[in-house]
Amino acid sequence: MNLIQYILTRVGAYFVILFIGITVTFFLPRLMPSDPIEGYINQIQTQAGQTMDPEAITKLRQSLRELYGLEGSLASQYVNYLKKVLLKFDFGPSLSGFPKPVSEYILQALPWTAGLLGISIVFSWLIGNLIGLLAGFFHNTRWATVLEVVGVVLYPIPYYILALVLILLFAYVWPLFPLSTTIRPGPISLEKIRMIIYNSFLPALTLVLAGFGWNVLGMKALSFANKEEGYVKFARLKGVPPRTVMFQYVAKNSFLPQITALALSIGGIFNGALLTEILFSYPGLGLRMRTAVGNGDFNMLYGTVTISIIAVATAALIIDLLYPLFDPRIRYQ
Amino acid sequence: MKFNLRLKIGITILAIFVLASFLLPFLNHVDPTKQGSFFKNLRPSLEHLLGTNSQGQDIFWFLIYSIRNSLILGVSVSIATTLIATLVGLSAGYIGGWYDRLMMILTDSVISIPSFPILIVLGALVRGNTSFMIVGIILAIFGWAWGARTIRSMALSIREREFINTARFSGSNRLEVIFNEVFPYVYAYIVVGFINSILFVINTEAALAVIGLSKVEIPTLGSIIFWALNYNALFTGQYLWVIAPVVATVLLFLGLFLTSTGYNQMFATRRGHA
Amino acid sequence: MIALNNIVATYTTVRGQVNAVDNVNVSIPNGNIVGIAGESGCGKSTLLKIIYGDILYPLSLSQGSINYGIEGKNGEISTKDIGQYWFKRISYIPQSSMSSLNPVVRIRKQFLDFLEPGQNKKAILEQVREYIKGLDLPPEALDSYPHQLSGGMRQRIMVALGTYFKPDIILADEPTTALDVVVQKGILLLLMEIQEQMKNTILFVSHDMGVHYQISHKMLIMYAAKVVEFGDSEAVFKAPMHPYTRMLIEALPTIGDAKEREGVSGRPPSLWDKLVGCRFAARCPFATEVCKTEEPEFLEHQPGHFAACHHVDRVRQA
Numbered sequence A: 001m002n003l004i005q006y007i008l009t010r011v012g013a014y015f016v017i018l019f020i021g022i023t024v025t026f027f028l029p030r031l032m033p034s035d036p037i038e039g040y041i042n043q044i045q046t047q048a049g050q051t052m053d054p055e056a057i058t059k060l061r062q063s064l065r066e067l068y069g070l071e072g073s074l075a076s077q078y079v080n081y082l083k084k085v086l087l088k089f090d091f092g093p094s095l096s097g098f099p100k101p102v103s104e105y106i107l108q109a110l111p112w113t114a115g116l117l118g119i120s121i122v123f124s125w126l127i128g129n130l131i132g133l134l135a136g137f138f139h140n141t142r143w144a145t146v147l148e149v150v151g152v153v154l155y156p157i158p159y160y161i162l163a164l165v166l167i168l169l170f171a172y173v174w175p176l177f178p179l180s181t182t183i184r185p186g187p188i189s190l191e192k193i194r195m196i197i198y199n200s201f202l203p204a205l206t207l208v209l210a211g212f213g214w215n216v217l218g219m220k221a222l223s224f225a226n227k228e229e230g231y232v233k234f235a236r237l238k239g240v241p242p243r244t245v246m247f248q249y250v251a252k253n254s255f256l257p258q259i260t261a262l263a264l265s266i267g268g269i270f271n272g273a274l275l276t277e278i279l280f281s282y283p284g285l286g287l288r289m290r291t292a293v294g295n296g297d298f299n300m301l302y303g304t305v306t307i308s309i310i311a312v313a314t315a316a317l318i319i320d321l322l323y324p325l326f327d328p329r330i331r332y333q
Numbered sequence B: 001m002k003f004n005l006r007l008k009i010g011i012t013i014l015a016i017f018v019l020a021s022f023l024l025p026f027l028n029h030v031d032p033t034k035q036g037s038f039f040k041n042l043r044p045s046l047e048h049l050l051g052t053n054s055q056g057q058d059i060f061w062f063l064i065y066s067i068r069n070s071l072i073l074g075v076s077v078s079i080a081t082t083l084i085a086t087l088v089g090l091s092a093g094y095i096g097g098w099y100d101r102l103m104m105i106l107t108d109s110v111i112s113i114p115s116f117p118i119l120i121v122l123g124a125l126v127r128g129n130t131s132f133m134i135v136g137i138i139l140a141i142f143g144w145a146w147g148a149r150t151i152r153s154m155a156l157s158i159r160e161r162e163f164i165n166t167a168r169f170s171g172s173n174r175l176e177v178i179f180n181e182v183f184p185y186v187y188a189y190i191v192v193g194f195i196n197s198i199l200f201v202i203n204t205e206a207a208l209a210v211i212g213l214s215k216v217e218i219p220t221l222g223s224i225i226f227w228a229l230n231y232n233a234l235f236t237g238q239y240l241w242v243i244a245p246v247v248a249t250v251l252l253f254l255g256l257f258l259t260s261t262g263y264n265q266m267f268a269t270r271r272g273h274a
Numbered sequence C: 001m002i003a004l005n006n007i008v009a010t011y012t013t014v015r016g017q018v019n020a021v022d023n024v025n026v027s028i029p030n031g032n033i034v035g036i037a038g039e040s041g042c043g044k045s046t047l048l049k050i051i052y053g054d055i056l057y058p059l060s061l062s063q064g065s066i067n068y069g070i071e072g073k074n075g076e077i078s079t080k081d082i083g084q085y086w087f088k089r090i091s092y093i094p095q096s097s098m099s100s101l102n103p104v105v106r107i108r109k110q111f112l113d114f115l116e117p118g119q120n121k122k123a124i125l126e127q128v129r130e131y132i133k134g135l136d137l138p139p140e141a142l143d144s145y146p147h148q149l150s151g152g153m154r155q156r157i158m159v160a161l162g163t164y165f166k167p168d169i170i171l172a173d174e175p176t177t178a179l180d181v182v183v184q185k186g187i188l189l190l191l192m193e194i195q196e197q198m199k200n201t202i203l204f205v206s207h208d209m210g211v212h213y214q215i216s217h218k219m220l221i222m223y224a225a226k227v228v229e230f231g232d233s234e235a236v237f238k239a240p241m242h243p244y245t246r247m248l249i250e251a252l253p254t255i256g257d258a259k260e261r262e263g264v265s266g267r268p269p270s271l272w273d274k275l276v277g278c279r280f281a282a283r284c285p286f287a288t289e290v291c292k293t294e295e296p297e298f299l300e301h302q303p304g305h306f307a308a309c310h311h312v313d314r315v316r317q318a
Helices: A003-031 A036-048 A054-068 A074-088 A102-137 A142-154 A159-173 A190-226 A230-237 A242-280 A285-295 A298-326 B005-027 B059-095 B097-112 B115-125 B132-143 B145-159 B162-169 B174-210 B223-230 B239-273 C044-052 C107-112 C121-133 C139-143 C151-163 C181-198 C209-215 C233-238 C243-250 C289-293 C312-317
Strands: C002-013 C016-028 C033-037 C059-067 C090-093 C169-173 C201-205 C218-223 C226-232 C299-302 C305-307
Touching (some): A003 A074, A003 A298, A036 A054, A102 A142, A102 A190, A102 A242, A102 A285, A159 A190, A159 B239, A190 A242, A242 A285, A242 A298, A242 B097, A242 B115, A285 B115, A298 B097, B005 B059, B059 B097, B059 B174, B097 B145, B115 B132, B132 B145, B132 B174, B174 B239, C002 C044, C016 C218, C016 C226, C033 C044, C044 C169, C044 C201, C090 C151, C121 C139, C181 C201, C209 C233, C226 C233
Parallel strands (some): C033 C201, C033 C218, C090 C169
Antiparallel strands (some): C226 C305
């Protein structure tokens, strides 16, 4: 497979996934037995504590249907939806923050999620793979076994448990960090950056720890198997010092599958990040999603979900497209 | 069969959880979800092993029922996901061609589309009239893809082997070949996939429940934490209400993970010797 | 001269210990290509490992010693310190060039692995470039990744790596097995040419007697962990002393011979069993009662031609 073919396949798969994802978010609410608009009207009525005038209800229903893009045939609704989402990045106004458009809320939340996720993925991937490499390369030493046990214990612990334990330990028992995120709006200053780091530390630590076991175990298995490869044995027989064997031979080859694995699992990591944000009240996409559910703000909900799908698919695509930089077998053919 | 250390520890943990959560409820005659059954905030004692919470519920019994319900959900949904995964994986790997490509696009999409946001939407849409059953169905929709992927690649590698061709030329039909010749080889992967799926289902339901988007009225490993957080268990110092389910979850997941990787290891070494 | 003195090489496994090389006692004169032949599992590769000094658990040198006849920094080199002279004085050419080159690192970098601190990278690379030109390799091959080269070019790179320092001893473990016949021939000629120039000793393992016939000056035949015959190739091919060697040679096709060839039938004994008598007896057409009870000694029957058989004369006359 040559480079161009590789890129085309990945980009093609990207659009297929985008298409399926956006289509699913379009059809999901329309296939559901419950009508979100009726739900919203009921909610308004109960909040108002009285029944509304039937004519007003019909009007409200009508305008809501237009707002939601529920007018016309399913096909034309679908085409309109695609146009609005893909070309104009328009998800309509937020219902709880009317008339501020959903896209504005999303643009506010996105950097938080991207920053938290990006930094913690990089840390967890680098540290986890380095430790996994050492544990796999020196697999018959005692501390390699200790590291493996740590990896095995951390691996299956879910995000929400890690988040709770960190909150319990470092926000209640030793209150080193805040319980939930509070960052005052304002221009960027040194003080503000300090606040952001202080507030982001525990959520980021949750994500790093959650990915740690996965990376350590994966890399350990890969580098352990890689030690049996002919070129590693030959390097040893050439008299290459162990350090060089480890970094030039074992590491350079074993970390390639870990890049592909990262691209595949980025969706799962993203899921964990959303959950972590909600538990730490961190102002990213996850928290937006959760509050949108609480407020019955369906425009916001679909907007954030659609953006999530696009963001995850794009992140995976970027990793896939970076891959040839590390693997000459795809770069030169 | 020689069990390795991982499998031994894993199966021991699972056996304790299954036996305790399914047999102990016969000894209990008080509905653990009912509020005000006991005095509030009792310390752990022989009568209340983990004490009671601010709602007058016995934390130990609430936990036992939570584990049982999570296990029931995990196992029953995983039966469904494993069936789908096996059918999709075997048929795609064996039939190949356009069918395989179609199935793989579907599988890869389910894997790479982040499931949690969509689960949140579904949770929001069916909220109010959700049942435990619907939660299960929703989880099944997302739970089958990884398994299908592994089973397909296994089936692909087996397809080219000698004995399959022999069976094909001797006139067996496709279904017969799949079930008599391919199935025994992917059996181990199906078992591992089944256990991993239990882990996924219990974890995802619990994650949804913790943020209040599952059927939280039913005690599960997630909803017990939801209620604890909801009634500010940490602020009011009822640490056991949170710590007990956290420890139980970690142990249960460790048990499942060790069983699945231990079984995989055992099967790999057995194949190696054959 | 490389002297192998009563070498016993042992693998330790869960089932117990097994001797993969059992009491080998041979002296190899310098400046020869020595062909080592035998079925897989006969101990050829283990013998190479022992000579190379690549003795890692579960393998051990449980008895005997090797004199390499090479002077190192602290007197004569032994199996203990031979590791310091790898590729400088003794080198190794592996079987598969594809799997022996790091797929994600350029060839030139794999040459620079040898670089000692303080050496000039550029100057060394220039020398290497000059050197590989002499091996019929384009100088750009150094800047390629392994997958960009053909199988023949990759194997030439392996030869270049193994001969660059003009080592005294070169161990080649089936270096041409994975190649097609034409390419194989090119590599063999190259090795012969280099040996002619550098006068090093090449121990050349191959199961292919045809290859040995082309390049080996001396032949060493192994069977079930033992050396059964050793001598000049010419003598060995013309008049083998051991019935096993005879079977190997007879299995070779010759031009103009339409007779169907018999392969070597039967299988060697398991090294796990308690072995009494000659290890080849069960497959041997010349075997008599004495072969089943008494192990034949490895003796010099003609000047420079050794064999371990009770019936050398009968085998030679047949």
